[in-house]
Amino acid sequence: MRYYVLTLFPEMVEQGLKTSILGRAQSQGLISLKAVNIRDFSENKHGHVDDYPYGGGAGMVMQPGPVYRACEAVEAEIGHGARVIYMTPQGRVFDQNMAKELAKEEELIFLCGHYEGIDERVLEQKVTDCVSIGDYVLTGGELPAMVMIDCISRLVPGVLNNDQSAEIESFHDNLLEYPQYTRPEEFMGMRVPEVLLSGHHANIERWRREESIRRTLERRPDLLPDAHLTDREREYLDGLQKG
Numbered sequence: 001m002r003y004y005v006l007t008l009f010p011e012m013v014e015q016g017l018k019t020s021i022l023g024r025a026q027s028q029g030l031i032s033l034k035a036v037n038i039r040d041f042s043e044n045k046h047g048h049v050d051d052y053p054y055g056g057g058a059g060m061v062m063q064p065g066p067v068y069r070a071c072e073a074v075e076a077e078i079g080h081g082a083r084v085i086y087m088t089p090q091g092r093v094f095d096q097n098m099a100k101e102l103a104k105e106e107e108l109i110f111l112c113g114h115y116e117g118i119d120e121r122v123l124e125q126k127v128t129d130c131v132s133i134g135d136y137v138l139t140g141g142e143l144p145a146m147v148m149i150d151c152i153s154r155l156v157p158g159v160l161n162n163d164q165s166a167e168i169e170s171f172h173d174n175l176l177e178y179p180q181y182t183r184p185e186e187f188m189g190m191r192v193p194e195v196l197l198s199g200h201h202a203n204i205e206r207w208r209r210e211e212s213i214r215r216t217l218e219r220r221p222d223l224l225p226d227a228h229l230t231d232r233e234r235e236y237l238d239g240l241q242k243g
């Protein structure tokens with residue numbers, strides 16, 4: 001997967017994605033990241049890329065020219081069509097299913113706005129997808145683009161080790177993760193659940209599934225209608241709901 005991020009803050013994006021698993025994935029060539037500074041495509045002698053909004057109002061608007069030229073440069077480098085994802089709170093809300101779809105692409109171009117947004121005309125010309133990461137407002141699109149890159153990258157083959165890869169399926173199942181414990185067996189008087197010390201793998205598996213179901217009911221009941229439950233698990237859920 002090759003990511004291109006059009007931004008006024010390229011070092012923010014590079015710095016944020018060079019640590020840990022994504023840093024290693026870049027070193028291994030499984031993913032690559034190029035953060036392109038939109039300011040480099042200003043034709044203004046001061047390097048300005050924003051101006052006052054026509055019609056008045058607060059704040060500044062990013063001009064279409066620098067964004068257009070930055071995007072053209074990246075598209076020329078890629079050499080064929082690629083999706084251009086504009087990060088905006090007005091977009092479709094990102095989720096795991098969208099991540100799975102986007103992980104199939106060879107390249108993705110992220111466009112990050114600042115100030116009060118980007119001139120609508122270049123968005124009309126270049127953007128294929130408008131995406132938000134949730135119903136709250138951030139100062140710019142960089143953190144949302146980094147969130148998407150993190151989420152999509154862990155679906156790229158080889159980025160997670162085989163041990164971690166099973167975890168991919170957990171959200172897919174529409175259930176929250178079960179609780180985890182490690183040593184010591186007792187912490188501040190609280191013991192690790194006995195079943196986890198039993199070595200009885202079928203019982204452990206069943207306990208974990210039930211904890212996932214309980215937790216999903218408590219914290220995210222909206223997920224349950226699409227969860228895949230066995231008949232016995234459905235009875236367990238009914239029992240919880242009856243109290």
Ligand code: 6GU
Nearest residue numbers: 087088133134136138144
């Ligand atoms: Cl994609 N951008 C901004 N500025 N704020 C957001 C967002 C995006 N998603 C949620 N809030």
